[in-house]
Amino acid sequence: MKSNVTMDNEQFGKRFCVRADDPQEAYYILTPHMMEYISTMADKSGGTVYMSFLHDGKMHVAVQTGRDFFELGKSKTDVEGLRQKFLGELRWFTDMVDTLRVEDTLYKKKETTV
Secondary structure: OOOEOOOOOHHHHHHOOOEOOOOHHHHOOOOOHHHHHHHHHHHHHEEEEEEEEEEOOOEEEEEOOOOOOOOOOOOOOHHHHHHHHHHHHHHHHHHHHHHHOHHHHOOOOOOOOO
């Protein structure tokens, strides 16, 4: 059963609700560096960020912004401006995924030698 986990970073704790079956695992994933990175990326998101780290190495990320990503809009639009907007939105997600590659870092089984 998941319970609330109090993190050492007070600012992070005020901003994010951390819940885990095993609090030790939450501390293992949410290192001081990782909490700082998540906070920085959340600042850049333009909305509220929700994250879930799953046991199989997968991660779910949702951003509630109140606006549609990759939306053209109804007015006469500048194609280059849209391209830059879309690239920025894609870059935010790809940067987040690249840094938080939990499958390759946290959950990778250590190889044993015989």
